[in-house]
Every structure is written in structure tokens, then in C-alpha cells.
Amino acid sequence: MTFSLVARCAETGMFGLAISSSSPAVAARCSYARAGVGAVASQNVTDPTLGPRALDLMQGGxxxxEAISQIQSEGKFIEYRQVLAIDTQGRTAIHSGPNSLGIWTQSEGRDVASGGNLLANDGVPDAIVAGFMNSTGHIGDRLIAAMRAGLAAGGEAGPVHSAGMQIVDxxxxxVADLRxxxxxxxxxxxxxxAxxxxxxxxxxxxxxxxxxxEAPSYGVPGDD
Known part of the structure; x- marks a missing residue:
């Protein structure tokens, strides 16, 4: 019911992820990022403990x-889970359990990984990765470009209703957590x-x- 990407900006060291689903509030359950450590998307019959656990493992070295391999060995009902991770060196890893829903697949590129389930077709993650790698500018711009590319490639099998983008620096x-x-x-x-x-x-x-x-004002009521 979900497609997503985790990514790193090689120039700034920022991490980001973006995600969309037919389910409500997908980003609240599935998005995890930590400055100086990495980003993780934990999706498909979601276990919200897996994202923080993967980040802890990467923070520990x-x-x-390696973190995804550890998650595979210790995670409960791991055959139902889909977990994507990226680290400070831009290395990526993805676990997609055999009980992932519908058409599910994954793709990896330089500083980016994408995965999805209940997809319209198996080319969606490839389109997301290409969308990120072929775009330039702020990592937020590139995350949006990647998600739009995934949507244009078919996205989820049905309409999506929620989305989110998180960036850490x-x-x-x-530094951005938009939902x-x-x-x-x-x-x-x-x-x-947004x-x-x-x-x-x-x-x-x-x-x-x-x-x-030293902060500027933006002229909103009560903002001096």
C-alpha cells in the first residue's frame, strides 16, 4: 500500500525520505531519519520499532x-515487513519480505533506495530512483521529483491518500517534516x-x- 525512497545528499550530508500510501498518516508510522546517521523507511504491515532500531544500529557503527541484516535476524514477523535504509557513506540496503502485499519490488542507486508494495507495476521503484538521480538542487526538491516520477510511472495500484517528506541535517x-x-x-x-x-x-x-x-521575522501575527 506504499511506495517510498530514502536518500542522501552527497554534497551536504543531509538525509531525507519521502513516502506515500493509500493508508492514512503513512509518514507518522513509517518515516525515520537521524542527522549524521541515516534514514530508514519501515513499511508494509508496518512495525514502527524497526526504523529506530535500524538507526540505532547504524549509529553504533x-x-x-549490516543493519538490515541484523533487522532480518531479529525482527518479528519479518516476512511481512519492507525496510529501506541508507547510511552516511550512501550505502543502501532493502529488506522486502516474501509476504509483502501485491506487486512489490525495490531498486537501489547512488545515494538512494526505493521500495514499494501493492504497486501498479514493478517499474515504480526504478522510476523513483531515476527521478532522484536525474534531479538536482536541494534534497527536498529531489525527493519531490522522485515521488512525482514514481506516481507518473503508476504509483500504487489504487489512489494514494497520504504522504510525507522528512529531512535531517x-x-x-x-529540519523539515511535512505531512x-x-x-x-x-x-x-x-x-x-507545502x-x-x-x-x-x-x-x-x-x-x-x-x-x-539572529532569526528573521516572517510577519505572521505575534511574530516580532
Missing amino acids: MSAP HVSWP CDWTEECPIGAIAT WEIYKPQLDAYIQRALDPR
């Missing part, structure tokens, strides 16, 4: 392939619109947290 919290938890329209389009608005303000929100004395 494992590569993405040099601070301990996500559309339910819509009858296109949730990827909703995230893209990103257009949020992107110019991203650095200011970081500055407000680190030292609000």
Missing part, C-alpha cells in the same frame, strides 16, 4: 547492509506545495531554535 531534529495525513486529492502534490512554502523559511526555523536573536 553498522553499515546500512546537522541538528538533532528534522499530508489524508486527502481525496493528490497527497504528493500537497507535500510539494515544500515550496517551507523551503525559503527552513534556515530561519533552524536559526530560531539555535539563537532567536
